């Protein structure tokens with residue numbers, strides 16, 4: 217959409233002025249949001265569909281804008297990535313989510329593993345690993361509670377460096393998951409070099425299930441690949457009982473999707489955890 221925008225600018229110069237203006241405003245207000253940490257962390261459960269237990273949850277950021285209300289990540293992550301502000305946002309999410317998880321564990325709840333999204337900029341950030349281990353130490357947060365999600369396209373921006381960094385992170389006892397698996401283009405050779413624990417089957421392939429022949433074939437191929445490489449699996453974007461059944465029958469037990477729950481705020485998640 218960003219590229220489309222750029223092309224349009226060549227033809228509609230008044231629109232350019234307007235959009236460039238909006239962008240500056242948005243950039244400024246995002247900077248203020250970072251200073252004031254005006255972000256909420258929503259949580260979406262990852263559930264073992266065999267026994268209905270919560271095995272983990274993904275932390276998903278929301279911008280809590282004073283005038284607009286809750287802004288979804290699709291509307292500000294691209295700008296945050298472009299400007300490098302994503303580094304600060306991810307660190308705010310990391311701190312908030314880890315603090316929340318620590319609290320849940322202390323209350324005797326079982327939230328499973330916390331899954332955090334990691335942008336390419338953060339992998340490139342040379343302070344990240346130190347910040348990560350310092351935060352875990354300060355909060356007495358067990359590294360075994362954490363999974364970091366990276367996408368193929370983020371890794372492929374700088375594959376050799378990413379592999380080194382991910383190895384260091386993995387050596388701390390933190391799990392690495394490939395997000396949106398199959399949608400980027402990484403080579404299987406890199407996949408072999410990465411310190412991987414988990415593949416997330418993208419919603420794009422789950423959407424067509426259980427009827428679309430191509431999506432059936434691709435989903436089965438990803439599941440087979442995970443088995444060969446000895447990786448855990450999560451199917452993302454599962455919305456229907458049929459999709460959940462397809463996954464279970466084909467060997468993917470863990471489900472993240474609206475079928476079980478949308479991403480919810482921490483209070484609602486606490487109720488969810490208390491109810492199960």
Ligand code: C2E
Pocket residue numbers: 260275276277288289290293302305306309333334335395396419452453454455472473474475479
């Ligand atoms: P993602 O990492 O692929 O996260 C999954 C997205 O799919 C979430 O959208 C989630 O709400 C949505 N989803 C899950 N199950 C279903 C379903 O059954 N149906 C439908 N229609 N959607 C489902 P969300 O929360 O809007 O996040 C969008 C993207 O923003 C994320 O995609 C991720 O790339 C990015 N993002 C979110 N939080 C963070 C963050 O803290 N840091 C970074 N770097 N990126 C983030």
Ligand code: CA
Pocket residue numbers: 274333365395
């Ligand atoms: Ca993710």
Ligand code: CA
Pocket residue numbers: 395396416418452
């Ligand atoms: Ca995903």
Ligand code: CA
Pocket residue numbers: 396
């Ligand atoms: Ca996605």
